Amino acid sequence: HCAINKADLIINVGHDVVEKPPFFMEEGGKEVIHINFLSSAVDEVYFPQLNVVGDIATTINHLGRHVKNQTHWDFSYYKMLKSEIEAHIKDKADENRFPIIPQHLVSVIRELMPSDGIVALDNGVYKIWFARNYLSYEPNTLLLDNALASMGAGLPSAMGAAIVYPHRKVMAVCGDGGFMMNSQELETAVRLGLNMTVVILNDSAYGMIRWKQSDMGLKDYGLTFNNPDFVKYAESYGAVGHRIEKGEDLRTCLSKCLSTPGVHVIDVPVDYSENQKVLIDELQAKTCSL
Incomplete structure (x- = not known):
């Protein structure tokens, strides 16, 4: 929960919203990209700004080729969290x-x-x-x-x-x-x-x-x-x-x-x-x- 709250962007891949935590977007302010075979079911705590609908593997491959590393990205918190x-x-x-x-x-x-x-x-x-x-x-x-x-x-x-x-x-x-x-x-x-x-x-x-x-x-x-x-x-x-x-x-x-x-x-x-x-x-x- 704390990791999600710290994120400025959440990429949600293949996730059925029936399994979402109820706090997911209740406070707003989260940018969410929804990647799935189907568009998202929007409700009061899940309303992604961008739906990417299609084959998940193909989508991820395309994104992987086009997203470039940015010098201002700081992953130190998430690396520490993972450890x-x-x-x-x-x-x-x-x-x-x-x-x-x-x-x-x-x-x-x-x-x-x-x-x-x-x-x-x-x-x-x-x-x-x-x-x-x-x-x-x-x-x-x-x-x-x-x-x-x-x-x-x-x-x-x-x-x-x-x-x-x-x-x-x-x-x-x-x-x-x-x-x-x-x-x-x-x-x-x-x-x-x-x-x-x-x-x-x-x-x-x-x-x-x-x-x-x-x-x-x-x-x-x-x-x-x-x-x-x-x-x-x-x-x-x-x-x-x-x-x-x-x-x-x-x-x-x-x-x-x-x-x-x-x-x-x-x-x-x-x-x-x-x-x-x-x-x-x-x-x-x-x-x-x-």
């Missing part, structure tokens, strides 16, 4: 405590997945951690859907990737709630002989909504549930089930699953207690104090 954010992302990435914290999970998966490996995310709070912490080295290797953000998308997305790219490593990362939306598709994955790993982040809750409920000052109500035994559940479909029981197990289990053919399902107990602290409070304190 602070990168350091913040790496913090606690090596902490293999149990239950598993998202920072460590993302770090281990990034370490083990090859550059062309495909990670398909379901929808939950872990999606924010991956969007911030998971570096993509090739296009379309981190699949996630925002806005509509349908729960249950992770498993079928990974299955589609495994069908199209049978020789690449494929992993679905799902919350327990999202996984159970259509977990019966494990049968399809096994029957088709797919090679893929399914990571279930188990907190026995709809974690994203639970966090939002708490943030709004509401009672913790109606968002927790009991899960089946995911190991036995996977085995009932002919998949291979695994359960992480201590922090040291995570890297070993993921490595084994990625190197072994078949459909592997890993039950990973997860600790989301630092969501607000790390994603909101610490990040705001670090970036706004620069």
Whole structure:
């Protein structure tokens, strides 16, 4: 937020306004260039001065050829901001405590997945951690859907990737709630002989909504549930089930699953207690104090 507030020009590329932060232009004074396949949907906090409508890649290539460096441009603040954010992302990435914290999970998966490996995310709070912490080295290797953000998308997305790219490593990362939306598709994955790993982040809750409920000052109500035994559940479909029981197990289990053919399902107990602290409070304190 502080970085956006300091900017004198914002170039918004391929961004659906349904995902915009509500403060985006509420105070005015921001010059915004909107680059997308469609013109912007204008409302009280998003009214770009310039719409560049067309193929995004072509547009960016043209701009890249015509925009020249200016001696009066000062990027020092944004370079410092980038360094602070990168350091913040790496913090606690090596902490293999149990239950598993998202920072460590993302770090281990990034370490083990090859550059062309495909990670398909379901929808939950872990999606924010991956969007911030998971570096993509090739296009379309981190699949996630925002806005509509349908729960249950992770498993079928990974299955589609495994069908199209049978020789690449494929992993679905799902919350327990999202996984159970259509977990019966494990049968399809096994029957088709797919090679893929399914990571279930188990907190026995709809974690994203639970966090939002708490943030709004509401009672913790109606968002927790009991899960089946995911190991036995996977085995009932002919998949291979695994359960992480201590922090040291995570890297070993993921490595084994990625190197072994078949459909592997890993039950990973997860600790989301630092969501607000790390994603909101610490990040705001670090970036706004620069």
